[in-house]
Structure formats: structure tokens, C-alpha cells
Amino acid sequence: MLRVDLNADQATVRTSEVFRGLTRLGEGETIPLGALTQALGDRAFGLLVLIFALPNIIPMIPGVSTISGVVIAIVGLQMLIGRHDPWLPAFIADRGLPRAETAKMIERAIPWVEKLESLARPRALFMTRGVMRMLIGAMFVMLGVVLALPLSWIGNFPPGVALLIMSVGFLEEDGLLVGAAHILGLLATLLVVVIVGGVIAGAAWLIG
Template sequence: MSDHARSEPLSGAGQPQMPGGGFSDVLRRLGESDHERVSVGAILEAFGDRAFGALLLVFALPNALPMPPGTSAILGAPLVFIAFQLMIGRAVLWLPRFITERSMRREDFRTLTEKVIPWIMRLERLLKPRAQWLTTPVADRFTGAACFLLSLILFLPIPFGNMPPAAAISAFALGMIEADGAAIAIGWLAAAGSFGIMAALWKVILAGIHTFAGPLLRLFGL
């Protein structure tokens, strides 16, 4: 299996249609394959020459829903690489072999897709090309920067803490796929909310450390 994956040049309005069926059809076929495990490389190969938005959605949307433990560890790593390359304006997507070889059991992947596909189908009915100044190659770089920071937050071991950033990345991805600036705007609002939640959480953690560590420091005269 190749450790390289290619995509079309970055452009919200100029992204290609998905061959071999719609977005949900590709996911469904992966879940119904006869392989014991579904790897990241197999997912990338199934989508072929797709837009960055399609790949971001594949790896982000499952993390926005209640999923089996370990899902974010498998699907989160590709998000970091994809978002970073989107941020720097790469026209060709590359993922290292240690990511493409990561996999999950086919049964777990099928469970994942059964939860994700209905959401994708509902969302696609709401999307349409509009406000495309938010889907230009330059705008994609800012979107990539936001997705990169959100993907880093997604890795933090916080119960349900991966859901807000994953939802924001999913909104960005849908906006890129459908050239829908309204979805991109929703992504920015969700990203701001995710950053706000993290800032509040760190404030609570630091306050807790100060509360419990203060007496110990005074005890030792520090």
C-alpha cells in the first residue's frame, strides 16, 4: 500500500466530484469490504484524488459523535498532517507510512459509518454554493490553520473534549466540499467556541493547581 495520497489543488469552488458514488457510498463500501481491518491508507485509497475537505471530514466527523474508545487516536493523527498541509497551501497531500498503516477492525469501522452516514446525508441536503469568498485558496489557508490547532486540541485526554473541535473541523470540511461559505462561517464560530472552552478549562486547572500546591509550598517555606 502506498504511503502517499494525492488530492486536487486547493480550491473550495473547484473541487472535483466524487467518482464511484457519493461520499456516503464510499464509506459504506469500506465498511462492507471483506478485509478484517480498515486502515487509514485504505480510506485514502478509496477516496482517490479527492479534495482536502473530503479527507478532513472522513477523519473529523466520527470524533464529533460518541464512538468506541481509541477512535480519536486512530483518526486524529491524519487530521494534524492534513490540516497542516492545507494551512501551508500544498496542492498534493502526503501522509507518512506510520499513519497510513494504522487501522481498526472492520466491524468497528462499520459501526462508525452507520452512525456517521445519516448525519452526512442530512447535512448535504442543507449545503449549496454561497459566500464563496470564504472558500478561495487564500481562505483555505486560514481554514487550515484553524483546523490544525483544533486537531491538536482533539488529542488531549479530556472526556468528550474531542467533540467540539471535531464538529468545527467537520463544518469547515463540509464548506470546502460544497463551496459553502455559510458552513465555513459556522466552522469559525464552532472553532471560537472550542478555543473558549479550552481557555476556560486551563483556567480551572491552573486555579486547582494553585489551590492545592499553595499550602505545600508554604509548608516547605517556598
Template structure:
């Protein structure tokens, strides 16, 4: 992810999109506005809302683009490609403004604190590994796991905004959140599997 610190901030670009004429905002509009910052900016825009509790189905809606974006980051693509079906996805301008208004207070605080530091975290090998991790996290986000997408989304958002500002501390935070999210998911998956096994064992005992 090659980003330029002197470029407009992500919050400023979101304001530009919200100020455009029209009643709807498409993914294509976002891709056009963010330009060469599309990887980090779009990852943040799609992941950050999922850090908060969302209605059922939202994780699948936002998770699908995340899978495409993180997959291409993992493969080392320099420019982002999205299928036409995703590019044509839209939301109303009022919903977009509501979403950005919720994001901007947190995004503004992050942008004031983030700066290029520990940039050794960003290199071709590190970017591929981070892309692979984010791809796995995006798959988890896409799954209908109650509250199971909050920590993975936080990790993706940290990697995204850290990459946009070349801030290695954000990347370190992203790795910590990713490890915690995978550990939590693993813990609950084992508990669920144990409950299923216990249920069928009890049922078999009753029938024998």
C-alpha cells in the same frame, strides 16, 4: 481544497469502501478512494466521530491523522501525503461499517442541504487561515482533555464538509464552533490553573 460538486458524494464513497472485499480497511484505502477529495473527506471521517462521546484513547487515534491533514492544508498542499505508519493503520470491516452507519444519517442530511454558496469564503488566503485554525483544533483534539475534543471536532467536520461542497455557510458555522471551543478551553484552563495556584498557596501557608 479544490473539490468538484459533481463528484460522488462522501457518503457514496464510504459505501464503496465498505463494499470492498477483505476484512480490514486501511487509511491507504480511504486515501485511494477519495482521491482529490481526500482533504475534506478524510478530515470529516476522522473528526465527525469525535463529536460524540468516545472511549479514552480514540481522540489520540483519530487526532494524529487530523494533525497531518490539517497541517498540509495550512501549508497549501494540493495533494495529501501521509506517512507509511498512518497509511497502514487499519480497522476491521465490521467496525468501519458500524462507524459509517452512525455517520450516514447525519452526513446524508448535510449533503442534501449543502450546496455551493458564499463561495468567497474559499480562496487561497482563506484556505490557509482555515487550515491554520483546523491545525490548532486538531492539536486540541489530540490532547487527553475530557469532553474537550467535541466542539473542536465539530468545527473541523463543518470546515471539511463545507469545503467538499463549497458551502460558505458551513464554513461560517465552523468558525463559530471553533471560536466557542477555544473560548471554552481557555475558560477551563484558567479555572484549572487558578485551582493549582490556590492549592499550592494553601499548602505553603500551612507549612509556613
């Protein structure tokens, strides 16, 4: 099984390079999520969030939005409680991503990731470590819950973008990107609350 191990050459291997190798994991027509988690090594938290944020920005895999939100929330919760490597429950780990659609999604997403990488560099490191790492986990949980809601692509896109920026910032140890993503995440959550509130108010008006 391919293992994407970045520990030996952390300084030269960029997120986009690792990303391109993900579709070679496993065999058959699907990419097993359990194998994906094991293969990502120490950077699995950020890469898992990045992978599962993308279907909410580039909706090429039908029905992934809810499961992606659940996975992101689980990953964030484990960061919040201080785990050093992610664990997925069997009912999620045994599932798989369609290989062909995932490969297409990654190819379309690579330019986005590379643009963020061109801006990213190690700075404000305190924003990605220690207590602030736990805060990143809390934001992953909140945005994961938002994505798990039965929203349209319009509702999923803003939190998806916030997760994309935060995961790349976390992976590249760029505290400024992470800080910007916190602001975007809060705004995205507020937007979703307004949308859901409007739907509920509209339904109440129609009923009553």
C-alpha cells in the same frame, strides 16, 4: 483496491454516498489508513478530516481521539502549505481503523452528514478557495491540536462538531457553512482553553 474517484461526476456524487463506500476499502478486519488516503482522490483533504472528526462526536472506537487529532492537524498543515493531495507519514499510514466499528460509526453519522448536505449548496465560493482554503487548513490544524489533547469526550465534542460542519462545507463548496464552522471552531477552542485552565487552576489549588 476500491478507489473513490469523484472527479468524473463531481456534480452528482455527494459526500454521504462516498462515505458509505469507505468500509469496502482493503481486506481483513481493518481499513488501512494509507489505502484510505489513496482512494479518496482530489477530495481526500475534506473526507479525511470528516472521517477522523466523527470518533470525537460518536465515540465508538476507543483510543482514536488522539490519533484523529494528529491526522487532522497533519492534513490541515498540508492544506496550509498548498499541497493538492494529502500525505500521511508511514507510522500513521500503516495503521488501520477497525472495520466493524468504523462501519457502525459511519451508519450512525450518515444522518448528520445528510442533514448538512440538505442545507449545503455551492455559494460564497471564495470561502473555500485560494487563500481562504489555507485558512481552512489553519483551522484544521488548530482543532486537530485541540483533539490531540488528553481531554474527555465532553472536551472533544465541540471541536468535533466544528470539524464536521467545516469538512462538509468544504467538500460541498458551501462558503456559508465554512464561515459558520470557523466561528464554532473558535468558540470550541475557547471552551477547551477554559476547561484546561480550570483543571490547571484546580490542580494548583490542591497542591498549594
